[in-house]
Amino acid sequence: MGKSIATRIGTRPGAGALIGQALAVVLLGVRQVVTVIKHRRQFADLVDCEDHRLSDMGITRDDLHAALSEPLWRDPTTALARRAGKPSKTPTLPGAIKTRRPRR
Numbered sequence: 001m002g003k004s005i006a007t008r009i010g011t012r013p014g015a016g017a018l019i020g021q022a023l024a025v026v027l028l029g030v031r032q033v034v035t036v037i038k039h040r041r042q043f044a045d046l047v048d049c050e051d052h053r054l055s056d057m058g059i060t061r062d063d064l065h066a067a068l069s070e071p072l073w074r075d076p077t078t079a080l081a082r083r084a085g086k087p088s089k090t091p092t093l094p095g096a097i098k099t100r101r102p103r104r
Contacts, residue, residue, distance in 0.1 A: 039077045043067070046080075059084045 046054070047064055054060060059080060067080040 033073070036073065036075045039075050043076050043080075057084075 043064075046059075047068075051061060054064070063080055063083040066083060067076040070076050070079050
């Protein structure tokens, strides 16, 4: 009568913690997949936007295509955010005023 349930079943007492950690890893993976699917659906709305709306957001159609070329398990919005943060390769228009930030 003095034996614990873990001893009667034949498992170690620490096995529950190991199973809990494995379950947490699986649930985290499922959560990430669900997030990627949700972001890909929202990303489809951007593909339908007109070019001038995309430029208002600071992205180009090439940025969208590059983000969509990511593998299916990767989130395209993170690739788009990386590309949007980079300076544009568009040449500066003639006569455009270049401003400099003051040094601190």
